[in-house]
Amino acid sequence: MAASVQVSAARVYDVLYKVKDPEIDSVSIVDLGMVGEVITDGNHVKIVLLPTFLGCPALEIIKKNTLNAVKELPEAGEVEVEFAYNPPWTSDRITEEGHKGLRAFGIAPPPLYFKEDGSWHVDCAYCGSTYVTMENIFGPTACRSILYCKSCKNVFEAMKPVSTLM
Amino acid sequence: MSSDETVMDTGYTEAVTSLLYQLADDDFMYSFRGSEWLGLAPHIEADIAFSSISQDSMGHAAMFYKLLEDLGAGNADKLAHFRPAIERRNSILTERVNGQGYYMETPHYDWAYAVARSYFYTQAKKVRIDSLCESSFKPLADVAVKVRMELYYHKMHWDTWFKQLMSSTEVAKKKMADAIKLVMNDFGDVFSYGDQKQQIESHGLIGSEEDLKGRWRMNIEPFFVSLHLQVPEIPEGPVKNGRNGEHSGDLDEGLATLSEVCSADTAAVW
Ligand SMILES: [Zn+2]
Numbered sequence: 178m179a180a181s182v183q184v185s186a187a188r189v190y191d192v193l194y195k196v197k198d199p200e201i202d203s204v205s206i207v208d209l210g211m212v213g214e215v216i217t218d219g220n221h222v223k224i225v226l227l228p229t230f231l232g233c234p235a236l237e238i239i240k241k242n243t244l245n246a247v248k249e250l251p252e253a254g255e256v257e258v259e260f261a262y263n264p265p266w267t268s269d270r271i272t273e274e275g276h277k278g279l280r281a282f283g284i285a286p287p288p289l290y291f292k293e294d295g296s297w298h299v300d301c302a303y304c305g306s307t308y309v310t311m312e313n314i315f316g317p318t319a320c321r322s323i324l325y326c327k328s329c330k331n332v333f334e335a336m337k338p339v340s341t342l343m
Numbered sequence: 344m345s346s347d348e349t350v351m352d353t354g355y356t357e358a359v360t361s362l363l364y365q366l367a368d369d370d371f372m373y374s375f376r377g378s379e380w381l382g383l384a385p386h387i388e389a390d391i392a393f394s395s396i397s398q399d400s401m402g403h404a405a406m407f408y409k410l411l412e413d414l415g416a417g418n419a420d421k422l423a424h425f426r427p428a429i430e431r432r433n434s435i436l437t438e439r440v441n442g443q444g445y446y447m448e449t450p451h452y453d454w455a456y457a458v459a460r461s462y463f464y465t466q467a468k469k470v471r472i473d474s475l476c477e478s479s480f481k482p483l484a485d486v487a488v489k490v491r492m493e494l495y496y497h498k499m500h501w502d503t504w505f506k507q508l509m510s511s512t513e514v515a516k517k518k519m520a521d522a523i524k525l526v527m528n529d530f531g532d533v534f535s536y537g538d539q540k541q542q543i544e545s546h547g548l549i550g551s552e553e554d555l556k557g558r559w560r561m562n563i564e565p566f567f568v569s570l571h572l573q574v575p576e577i578p579e580g581p582v583k584n585g586r587n588g589e590h591s592g593d594l595d596e597g598l599a600t601l602s603e604v605c606s607a608d609t610a611a612v613w
Contacts, residue, residue, distance in 0.1 A: 228489070230399065230402065230493060231399065231402035231403055231405070231406055231486075231489055231490065231493065232398045232399045232400070232401050232402020232403070232405070232493075233402070234398075261485075262482075262485040262486055262488070262489050263485040263488075265485070265488045265489050265492070266489075267492070295495075295499065312388065313388040313391055313392060314392070314496060314499065314500065315388075315391050315392035315395040315396070315496070315500070316391070316395075317391075319395060319398065319399055319402075319493075337496065339492045339493075340492065341488060341491075341492065343491065343492050343495040
């Protein structure tokens with residue numbers, strides 16, 4: 178048996194905090210809630226990622242970036258990255274830090290609950306005003322919607338809430 | 344992941360495989376027909392929404408093809424792009440052209456048809472996906488839970504369009520009535536499992552044809568009642584059953600266009 182090197186999961190997480198969503202470079206995949214599990218066995222590392230939206234073209238890029246980033250760890254040997262669907266990714270997995278990063282990018286974080294009719298509300302990502310209207314529930318990417326703020330007259334985006342209760 | 348996989352007997356694997364082809368091919372063709380609308384929808388918001396829904400649906404098809412790949416059916420991309428019409432298991436409804444003309448030249452697509460097809464298809468998909476969330480095949484149930492969250496937004500979108508056009512001007516109502524007739528003519532195989540019915544229904548993979556039809560009807564009935572309209576009837580015994588590989592010429596045309604795009608850029612990520 179070769180000299181036993183044990184990769185610590187904490188070290189892997191440190192690296193994963195540097196992997197960003199290519200479309201929102203202010204939020205790490207950890208804060209987006211995409212990291213389902215980190216499994217280390219000796220110098221073998223396996224990272225299980227939870228895809229946000231199934232047709233999202235950024236997923237393959239994220240997978241590749243994750244793989245490359247973890248391989249940079251000198252103590253890491255074989256590195257595997259795979260997608261899993263259980264638990265399903267939901268928007269409440271985004272951390273408080275993730276919410277800050279989204280706002281810094283001009284995107285309103287996803288609301289935590291739906292109204293009775295299934296609609297939802299967010300405040301303006303720029304000025305915080307509550308006087309906003311939904312322009313298009315389908316935004317530039319699968320995970321975002323487009324809204325308009327009647328107070329500061331800016332168009333802004335919001336992360337769509339996604340929940341198993343839907 | 345592999346820990347909860349039990350050894351599957353041949354009958355079970357065959358049933359799962361048959362069902363997955365039906366699900367995958369449906370979303371694949373639905374997505375393709377939707378993507379042909381790119382740049383042609385009545386306004387920009389509708390255009391973005393439709394292309395986003397088509398992209399999501401292609402993602403759903405890709406997941407179902409991936410499950411087939413995991414079951415040893417072959418490479419997911421190849422299953423999607425290189426199977427001839429006779430091997431396809433999608434419903435006739437999903438393969439129908441959007442209207443006259445080719446989308447690169449002078450398409451005369453029918454928006455009423457697009458809305459009606461998407462509305463009834465999405466309502467049917469909702470019923471199927473809800474049922475699949477309870478599937479005995481765990482990997483499929485896990486994917487269904489993900490699909491359901493995205494479908495929520497698709498359904499909301501098409502419900503809105505459908506309801507608005509159905510309660511609009513006399514011209515719009517007439518166009519919608521004509522479109523609904525076309526859609527329903529092709530609806531006979533949507534809830535059909537074809538000659539795999541017995542196999543698929545006996546393994547707890549998804550609800551029975553009758554069960555799903557009933558739920559579909561129950562879901563759309565309130566809206567039709569509110570307009571004093573009859574709920575459209577699903578034809579008994581389809582003339583052609585896509586689940587058995589019987590298709591219209593529209594599928595050949597669609598697959599030819601698709602493989603043209605694919606052969607032109609085989610490295611493209613779809
Ligand atoms: Zn504002």
